[in-house]
Amino acid sequence: MNPKAHQPDSLPAPGPTALAQSEALVSRIRAEIDANGGWMPFDRYMERALYAPGLGYYSGGAVKFGRRAEDGSDFVTAPELSPLFAGTLARPVAQALEMSGTRHVMEFGAGTGKLASGLLNALFELGAPFDTYSIVDLSGELRERQRETIDALAPALAPRVRWLDALPKAFEGVVVGNEVLDAMPVRLFARASGTWHERGVAAEGGMLRFEDRPLPSTHDAAFLRDLDIEGDADYVTETHEAALAFTRTVCTMLTRGAVFLIDYGFPRHEYYHAQRAQGTLMCHYRHRAHGDPFLYPGLQDITAHVEFTGIAEAGVDAGADLLGYTSQARFLMNAGITEALSAIDPSDIPNFLPAANAVQKLLSEAEMGELFKVIAFSRGIDGTLDAFARGDRSHTL
The missing domain is CATH 3.40.50.12710 (Rossmann fold)
Known part of the structure; x- marks a missing residue:
């Protein structure tokens, strides 16, 4: 991996130990991509980048939470x-x-x-x-x-x-x-020339990059068409299968009491809006927000805003x-x-x-x-x- 190809000039480089951890994770991800025909759905990539045992962002040793970049943290809650x-x-x-x-x-x-x-x-x-x-x-x-x-x-x-x-x-x-x-993995979808594709991850010359593939699932295509996003311009967005499954699981587990979920996001009519054409995927590294999920995998947080209408439906359905x-x-x-x-x-x-x-x-x-x-x-x-x-x-x- 050549991290300088992804690193914005304003972001500090990690130390050699952290960089070696990130490179080890990238090697595993590349091997999985190769074993699956050269392509990985983005939700699988996000899951590996955040939660791969011992190497992912939340399963490894990154500081994560803190008040300043100087303490090695990436964001504050x-x-x-x-x-x-x-x-x-x-x-x-x-x-x-x-x-x-x-x-x-x-x-x-x-x-x-x-x-x-x-x-x-x-x-x-x-x-x-x-x-x-x-x-x-x-x-x-x-x-x-x-x-x-x-x-x-x-x-x-x-x-x-x-x-x-x-x-x-x-x-x-x-x-x-x-x-x-x-922080739950999301799927990415991109509309180009009026046609919806699923956006995944491929590897080229040792580097990870986005690659779009036509949608094989009529269910996904129907859901995206039904959103009726105004206009026909190119558009990128996410769906939240993991968060919906989590909500259903927790609300099914709950036999008496309450569940409080606090997060950033929007109801569906604001989430899937023509003005949100680049989606909500965001990365956090040393208290800087940026849009490159391939910068130092395992050393940065990758998130997406929550679509709360779907969360509400999942809980009620449970x-x-x-x-x-x-x-x-x-x-x-x-x-x-x-x-x-x-x-x-x-x-x-x-x-x-x-x-x-x-x-x-x-x-x-x-x-x-x-x-x-x-x-x-x-x-x-x-x-x-x-x-x-x-x-x-x-x-x-």
Whole structure:
């Protein structure tokens, strides 16, 4: 692999150990492409780049989560920005536990453990009755970071935490997933001269590149035609089979309680829009966003925005009720984040100013407040939660 052929000038190069890991992953991917006739669907490539054992982005040793590129990280999530995020989310989680009469919490993709430790402490302070906090995470390296974080920040509650290697067939309680759906593999499709193709990955001269092939599946072709995207100009987009399957699995597993999924994305009529002609695929490396998924495979994050109408349909089809859907800003304000901020003394500048700046990022339309959405499903909960009492957008799905 010649990484300089992909590397934008503004992005730092990885060290020799990390680069060797990336090259080992590329060799495996190229071998798989060769074994399958010279082409790989993009969702398979994305799965290998993110989750290949020991070499993928989430299964390897990359730092991933952090505040600055200097610490080796690639992006920051809401729990890393402010403890007020977890403290506020704990309120609807506690309300869902109470309304469903359940006593267990499960988190998917717990990152560094900041959200888990924050939820544990806040639930305890709220007096919420919970017995266990289960974490589902594919990364052994992240599991260790989560243990260290929880032991440091919520030591008294650490004995309630367990890590699951497999999902239970049934679960009663509250499920939380923050920025989980966007990291699930997507399929890519490209319309050229009015004809739809599936966009996959080929290898040429040691380099990975995109290659489009005619659609063999009438189902895929029919779905894309039915979207009726305005005009006939060239167009690139994604479909989200993995995220839909995940949602169906979780909502089938849930026998009583609620599921909260927080991520960036749009309802279907905004997602498949003529103005979104380049799709939403995005990569994150050293806190820079770019569009090249072949830059340092295994060392950068690859994501796509979530199509929330499909997520809603998947959950309801699995038998769950749609509990609510709204912007992150409205959800957090309904749940009391501004009251939590006001509890910090404004004259205490070293504490108040960073907290206020973080809340501004969580709520601002120009930051995370509008792009990020919260969708929730439930079983055995009558009525709605306070966090969806105002500004619910379920009707827009």
